[in-house]
Amino acid sequence: xxxxxWSSIPGAIPLLFKGLLITFEVTITAIVVGIVWGTxxxxxxxxxxxxxxKLAAGYVNLFRSVPLVMVILWFYLIxxxxxxxxxxxxxxxxxxxxxxxxxxxxxxxxYSEIIRAGIQSVxxxxxxxxxxxxxxxxxxxxxxxxxxxxxxxTPLLLTQAIILFQDTSLVYVIGLSDFFGTAYKVGDRDGRLxxxxxxxxxxxxxxxxxxxxxxxxLQARFVK
Amino acid sequence: MSYNWNWGVFLQPSASGDDxxxxxxxxxxxxxxxxxxxxxxxxxIVGSIIGVLRTVPNRWLSGFATGYVxxxxxxxxxxxxxxxxxxxxELLPADLGNAFKQSNPLWQQFFCAMLCLGLxxxxxxxxxxxxxxxxxxxxxxNAGLAMGFTLPxxxxxxxxxxxxxxxxxxxxxxxxxxxxxxxxxxxIGLIELSRQAQQLVDYTAQPYEAFIAVTVMYLLINVTVxxxxxxxxxxxxxxxxxxxx
Amino acid sequence: xIEIKSVxxxxxxxxxxxxxTTTVQKSExxxxxxxxxxxxSTLIKCVNGLEPFQSGEIIVKGTSVGxxxxxxxxxxxxxxxxxxNFELFPHMTIIDNLTIAQEKVLGRNKxxxxxxxxxxxxxxxxxxxxPKHPGQLSGGxxxxxxxxxxxxxxxxxxxxxxxxxALDPEMINExxxxxxxxxxxxxxxxxxxxxxGFARKVANRVIFMDHGLxxxxxxxxxxxxxxxxxxxxxxxxxxxxx
Numbered sequence: 001x002x003x004x005x006w007s008s009i010p011g012a013i014p015l016l017f018k019g020l021l022i023t024f025e026v027t028i029t030a031i032v033v034g035i036v037w038g039t040x041x042x043x044x045x046x047x048x049x050x051x052x053x054k055l056a057a058g059y060v061n062l063f064r065s066v067p068l069v070m071v072i073l074w075f076y077l078i079x080x081x082x083x084x085x086x087x088x089x090x091x092x093x094x095x096x097x098x099x100x101x102x103x104x105x106x107x108x109x110x111y112s113e114i115i116r117a118g119i120q121s122v123x124x125x126x127x128x129x130x131x132x133x134x135x136x137x138x139x140x141x142x143x144x145x146x147x148x149x150x151x152x153x154t155p156l157l158l159t160q161a162i163i164l165f166q167d168t169s170l171v172y173v174i175g176l177s178d179f180f181g182t183a184y185k186v187g188d189r190d191g192r193l194x195x196x197x198x199x200x201x202x203x204x205x206x207x208x209x210x211x212x213x214x215x216x217x218l219q220a221r222f223v224k
Numbered sequence: 225m226s227y228n229w230n231w232g233v234f235l236q237p238s239a240s241g242d243d244x245x246x247x248x249x250x251x252x253x254x255x256x257x258x259x260x261x262x263x264x265x266x267x268x269i270v271g272s273i274i275g276v277l278r279t280v281p282n283r284w285l286s287g288f289a290t291g292y293v294x295x296x297x298x299x300x301x302x303x304x305x306x307x308x309x310x311x312x313x314e315l316l317p318a319d320l321g322n323a324f325k326q327s328n329p330l331w332q333q334f335f336c337a338m339l340c341l342g343l344x345x346x347x348x349x350x351x352x353x354x355x356x357x358x359x360x361x362x363x364x365x366n367a368g369l370a371m372g373f374t375l376p377x378x379x380x381x382x383x384x385x386x387x388x389x390x391x392x393x394x395x396x397x398x399x400x401x402x403x404x405x406x407x408x409x410x411x412i413g414l415i416e417l418s419r420q421a422q423q424l425v426d427y428t429a430q431p432y433e434a435f436i437a438v439t440v441m442y443l444l445i446n447v448t449v450x451x452x453x454x455x456x457x458x459x460x461x462x463x464x465x466x467x468x469x
Numbered sequence: 470x471i472e473i474k475s476v477x478x479x480x481x482x483x484x485x486x487x488x489x490t491t492t493v494q495k496s497e498x499x500x501x502x503x504x505x506x507x508x509x510s511t512l513i514k515c516v517n518g519l520e521p522f523q524s525g526e527i528i529v530k531g532t533s534v535g536x537x538x539x540x541x542x543x544x545x546x547x548x549x550x551x552x553x554n555f556e557l558f559p560h561m562t563i564i565d566n567l568t569i570a571q572e573k574v575l576g577r578n579k580x581x582x583x584x585x586x587x588x589x590x591x592x593x594x595x596x597x598x599x600p601k602h603p604g605q606l607s608g609g610x611x612x613x614x615x616x617x618x619x620x621x622x623x624x625x626x627x628x629x630x631x632x633x634x635a636l637d638p639e640m641i642n643e644x645x646x647x648x649x650x651x652x653x654x655x656x657x658x659x660x661x662x663x664x665x666g667f668a669r670k671v672a673n674r675v676i677f678m679d680h681g682l683x684x685x686x687x688x689x690x691x692x693x694x695x696x697x698x699x700x701x702x703x704x705x706x707x708x709x710x711x
Binding site for chain 2: 002062065066067068069070073074077162166167169170172173180184193194197198200201204205208209212
């Protein structure tokens, strides 16, 4: 029977914490950029310009059909080329940059679907009411539709953020030392992979589970 | 920035000599499909059982099912996969663990990935099944019971047939997800599509062709699955029935 | 046939039924009425054990419903029930709705179940609808099918839980007609309904409930002639205004 030995974890806490910061950096960047870019995509998709709407739909469907692993690998391939074209050959470690770009653009596709459904969940009469008051299309969108839509979809946006937080572990495929990557490396180095993997799993569970409880509480408040 | 496109690379004999690089891709496709389909069978069976348990009037059973769902939903797929692959063999009784470690590596990878992906997805299927059952009017269960059906019979004949129909669209997207999620198996070395893409990059130095080809294959899988599921949805559609309520 | 003795029921702190006692004799038709929230639907669901109750006893043809040793499925298989929202099974054809319990609960063979199903479908005037699905029928038709579905089980008595209150006005009569016919044939019936015309026509007794209590339990003529309680009088006045 396997003997558990957790002794390599305490010493690795600073390293693991640094990894956790990277995990949060990727997560938060992807949430912020994802929601902003996702909103643009959603509005474009239901907007009056047919060609732009088609392009936005194509973007969303493409990203939603391809595995996240492939998206991360794609951007690890493309981003350095782009950076080299701009900054020359001296660009340093681009793993974090390409992960940030990949996650932001990938999540935007998922967020845009949530946001589109949120906008469409607001009744059509609201638009008419806004226009009837003399507001422009854009004012109606910004002052009437979006505030209600975001209120309706906040729980879904947060749930998606929890999924995203877990998905960031996939940066492992480009060797970036996020929380999981660090845990794996420490475990590999000390020959204590079993303990480190269980530890990592437990930490992810605690964070995701508490976050999902918070979302549930929030949802209950919203429904009232 | 100049890149030498060379689509002919796929027809060149591969590094292993007995195949072309295109052959490598098809091997990857084959593993992606078999992994996803077998995991889907596990996900449907286990997910249905857990989903039903969440709705039964028994605190222990529904509590167990809730715990199951929360556990599998709140740990990243990649971490789960590594736990199945690296941790479980260590925790098994020594001879069983050793037997596992000495078996064909490809088989080890496939077995772990299938179990991992199947159970991971089962938690999500369970949530759909539960919401499908809960979306049915409460009177349906009563009507079944009032006719003398036992509770299992009510589930079998009355609730499940409707619940499955109602959750067809979200189940379709879980089915699509399983193909996408199967790419995670690349991290333990299973030679599915994403792994083959990376291998092609290493061996041919034609990364764009490799990635484009693999991306197109994923797109084709997506389109095919959607087409088939839509056909299925039409086939099981109940005449005169609209919506979930 | 049905004996309800001192039945009380609570949802947590809230008492929905208080010390309800009444009986339904063989071939008797008893109408239960009362304002919404009075506990009448809860009471009728206690009779076949769809709602558990905490104290008292209900005996259906010698079987105690509250007894944990009672095989409820078996009891329910010969107590027919008709619901407010019909509760036909939407994924099955009409005829399958009528045969499924005959086959799976009573163990009848396919032909026997089908013959019986067609017989009762014919009785409610819906034989030609047999291959359709419930969603393709009107509400009144669905409720008639639901009655036929219950009759297929050869019930010893029938429970009706507001069978017409989800129906459009023009469809109420087609359902009531079937129920009147059933009552005239001597079926034992307990009906929760606001249809006072139906009560006048076929009821033997009328029970009036309010706030979980049986306020009045009288013969039809007494009830409509001289209701003793104020609440029943008010209720009747309100109903008759419609």
